[in-house]
Amino acid sequence: MIQPIITISREFGSGGRQIGEQVAKTLGLPFYDSTLIDIVAQKSGYSLEFVAENDQRITKSMLFQFAISGSVPPWLNGGKDITNRDTLFTAQSKVIRELASQGGCVIVGRCANYVLRDIPGHLSVFISGKLNDKVKRCTAEYGIHPDAAEAEMIERDRNRANYYSRFTGEVWGEAKNYDLALNSSKFGIEGVAQIVLMAAQKL
């Protein structure tokens, strides 16, 4: 079997990262998430801080400034030319394609499902979860206070949706944009991982 390239998109707190790690471990594949940001930073000339801070928080006003000025903002370290608002996404996409070209892997986030949509052997997955379960996970694993968890989740997911929409023209979380979508509250982390593995065998 050719090793699959599995991309995972997820609601914040749904356990998508854990699922991705578990699937990667079972298949003996590399797992990429924040590591990917580092590589983007190195290869594109962005500062690590800029990418980490702005990866999924690129506001409209920032992008607008990019677009109208056509110049490198002073807070961007590095000095490579920035001529349009899609540069960061383009850099990320390039790295994602490079990583995928090296063989099977699991990539969480970064619109990788869209970037790799035409790659053979690619399985795109979306993970959702029930509100209460996501709040518990945010509290237990990310240390977010229960009272703040819901607002944090909404904000994070809104950012992800805006980012995805802006750069893909698709709707984040719409079932038809993924090969497989699963609710972690229904099946549990282990159950979802098993279903993803079974689906990967059917590619």
Place this chain on the structure above:
Amino acid sequence: MIQPIITISREFGSGGRQIGEQVAKTLGLPFYDSTLIDIVAQKSGYSLEFVAENDQRITKSMLFQFAISGSVPPWLNGGKDITNRDTLFTAQSKVIRELASQGGCVIVGRCANYVLRDIPGHLSVFISGKLNDKVKRCTAEYGIHPDAAEAEMIERDRNRANYYSRFTGEVWGEAKNYDLALNSSKFGIEGVAQIVLMAAQKL
């Protein structure tokens, strides 16, 4: 294992009905499609008043027999056809709940995933597919001319989305509203059916 109640929502032409039939056959469960639900709801003359007044008369077994035979029982012949959409949805929902109360089954369409959202042992599934594959299926199975297939699909899916949104307040086809969503172009009808069966075992 308790027999699952599996509801299937689907894009027009995605093969969702075939998948539902195959899953039902494998599990030895009854299969109900939206046409059947409509016939039961329409011909039974389930006005809101009728439902309220005759609730005790409409036993589960009577309705089950009705659904299986597809014929109008004599005790319902006096009913009026339902023309009001809200009333029809109420009638459809009642039929769906009654059918599900009989035990394991597969139900396609009519917002059954929403109607049965709190029922234990319920697995809600959404099926999508790539445009080209859906066009082929529409042409081969429904006899729709290829030139007209895409417009027909768009129209049908728009109607489904509007209907779903109106009666559930949710977004049709949004991954988080289903336990499991699958792309039939990726896995094929047989592959999707196998994944659904595996997921049902994990309930």
